[in-house]
Structures are given as C-alpha cells and as structure tokens.
Amino acid sequence: MIWLAIFISGLAVFLTRFSFIGILNRRDISPAMKSLLGYVSTAVLTAIVATETFISNHEIDMTNPKIPALVIAGIAAVLSRSVVITIAVGLVSLYLLKAIFP
Numbered sequence: 442m443i444w445l446a447i448f449i450s451g452l453a454v455f456l457t458r459f460s461f462i463g464i465l466n467r468r469d470i471s472p473a474m475k476s477l478l479g480y481v482s483t484a485v486l487t488a489i490v491a492t493e494t495f496i497s498n499h500e501i502d503m504t505n506p507k508i509p510a511l512v513i514a515g516i517a518a519v520l521s522r523s524v525v526i527t528i529a530v531g532l533v534s535l536y537l538l539k540a541i542f543p
Contacts (some may be wrong), residue, residue: 506542510535 470478494507514531521527 453519506538507535 481520490511494505494511495501495503497505512536514527515528518527523528
C-alpha cells in the first residue's frame with residue numbers, strides 16, 4: 442500500500458512539473474519573471490528550515506537547541522561562503538548543544 446502511495450505521489454509531482462515545462466517551453470519568459478523564479482527555491486527552503494527549527498509538537502518552541510545552532514550555522518555561512526562548512530558547523534553545534542543541554 443505504501444509503495445502505491447509513493448508511486449502516485451511521484452507521478453503527481455512529475456506530471457505537475459512536466460506540465461509547466463511543456464507549457465512554458467513554447468512561450469518566452471520575461472526577464473522579470475526569470476529573476477523572480479530564481480528566488481523560489483530560496484523561499485521554499487527557508488520555509489522548510491523555519492518550520493523545522495521553530496515549531497515543535499505543533500507549537501512555537503523558543504527553547505529548542507536548533508535555534509542557536511541555526512544562528513551559529515548562519516554565521517559560518519556568512520564567514521566561509523561554503524555549503525559544506527556551513528552544514529558541518531551546524532551539525533556539530535547542534536549535537537554539542539543537545540549534549541550540553543539535554
């Protein structure tokens with residue numbers, strides 16, 4: 442049953458994405474629209490990270506150790522400009538914070 446749900450979900454995602462490619466392939470996209478579409482992935486990723494960081498058990502949880510780890514990772518991202526270093530610093534800081542404040 443779960444495999445059927447995975448297959449149907451994958452098919453639905455594929456069809457919706459392919460339909461936009463098929464429709465937009467025949468039309469020219471304005472430069473303004475192209476520049477706006479560049480921000481879509483950033484907005485979606487921000488929404489996912491913010492939800493995962495600030496919401497716990499369907500409530501806003503400001504005592505979550507993910508919040509200071511997110512700030513530390515953000516500082517590492519600004520200073521290093523490296524995705525790998527940002528992820529490593531974020532993971533290490535999160536595990537240390539969870540070990541220090543269980």
